[in-house]
Amino acid sequence: MTVDRVFDALASRPRREILAYLSAQELTAGEIAARFDMSAPAISRHLSVLEAAGLVSSDKRGQFVFYRLAPDNLVNTLTGFAFEVCPAAGPLKREAKARARKTATPKPR
DSSP: OOHHHHHHHHHHHHHHHHHHHHHOOOHHHHHHTTTTSSSOOOOHHHHHHHHTEEEEEEEEETTTEEEOOOOOOHHHHHHHHHHHHOTHHHHHHHHHHHHHHHHHSOOOO
């Protein structure tokens, strides 16, 4: 991970928003794409930049690729702090937490 790659990754608003969504739980590329008004290839390019910068990691399970914040990454720790004080990122982080709670709660039968 080079510092230039990290700054390049963080320079893009959609990539910062992707990091905010991933702050509460791992998501598939499709789940991430559903939150943006852009093509799937564009989302894929953003995820590739984030992965190359060491900010996210991916895991292929069956036909899906799951993305999550890279563990033990100082930049992600600092980004998490920035999301707490940034007025634009706060709603994104709350949405991600609410979604994580919703998917973690088993539905009654």
